[in-house]
Amino acid sequence: MIKENKEETLVKNRHQELELSDEVVLSMYENMLKARRVDERLWLLNRAGKIPFVVSCQGQEAAQVGAAFGLNREKDYVAPYYRDFGFVFAWGMTIKEMMLNNFAKAEDPSSAGRQMPGHFGYRKLRMLSHSSPVTTQNPHAVGIALAAKIKGDDIVSFVDFGEGSSNQGDFHEAANFAAVHKLPVIFMCENNHYAISVPLKHQLACAHVSDRAIGYGMYGESFDGNDPLAAYAAVKKAADRAHRGEGPTLLEANCYRLMPHTSDDNDMTYRTKEEVDEAKKYDGVITFADYLRSIGVLTKERENEMEEQIRKEIDEATDYAENAPFADPESVLRYVYEEKN
Secondary structure (H helix, E strand, O other): OHHHHHHHHHHHOHHHHOOOOHHHHHHHHHHHHHHHHHHHHHHHHHHOOOOOOOOOOOOOHHHHHHHHHOOOOOOOEEEOOOOOHHHHHHHOOOHHHHHHHHOOOOOOOOOOOOOOOOOOOEHHHOEOOOOOOOOOHHHHHHHHHHHHHHHOOOOOEEEEEEOOHHHOHHHHHHHHHHHHOOOOEEEEEEEOOEEOOEEHHHOOOOOOHHHHHHHHOOEEEEEEOOOHHHHHHHHHHHHHHHHOOOOOEEEEEEOOOOOOOOOOOOHHHOOOHHHHHHHHOOOHHHHHHHHHHHOOOOOHHHHHHHHHHHHHHHHHHHHHHHHOOOOOHHHOOEOOEOOOO
């Protein structure tokens, strides 16, 4: 009986052992929930013909939000990829800004309506612009880390990508350069087990993406991508290593993409409904909420308040973005060619 009580105490104090307050983990959950509810709204808007495209984050929110909280959100530079709704919300992007991006309106902070949805970039938030060719953000993040080392700035550069991207040349060149020069960069692979339709077993000969770290001479670690606390701990550890001058880290968040690759994809051609339903049992949005409820941190009242506030923000942001103006046609070449006064 004593042993059971000790184990129960350990479960109850998971976030406290990481020196995270109740309010911090509630904020983690709120950002995860925000990402999920925005994603669900975007699918409805897409099916209604109001926005062109959805790249879903569902199933990966826990890793994204936990990672953001493990960094210095006032100083560090980040290069998120197109599924990173949870990350960009935790990093400071608003629902209104997300909706402006998806409706491709002139006020979109990522590109003024010039990029596809989910192609984030925000100078104010030290967020690098994302490109459609996958993995190009990895060398860019390494460039930021190199500049920081040259200038003597004590910051970390963080980059997210999928496991399919880990098979691209950009990944190899970025990882090799970062390791050789011991740069303060964190590579985090969100392994959702499918590179569009190609399953993991046809992508890697090794067991884990993080196994590749040893070949570059850097530290590597895999963690449960359905657990924001595991993500926080792994990224915080990697950031601390970078600040101590110990070089880059390759992290792997083991998660699962719950929705099709995009709104144009039929995922039932390459996986089964039974497989997806089994993965839903480990959905971080659900399991983290269960954890917070079990220790009395997430009350029914607080949960209802979060849901209502998020729904209100989504409704207002959707109405605003839908009615906001598009960019002037005359501005089509802006940011492409030099403009003379």
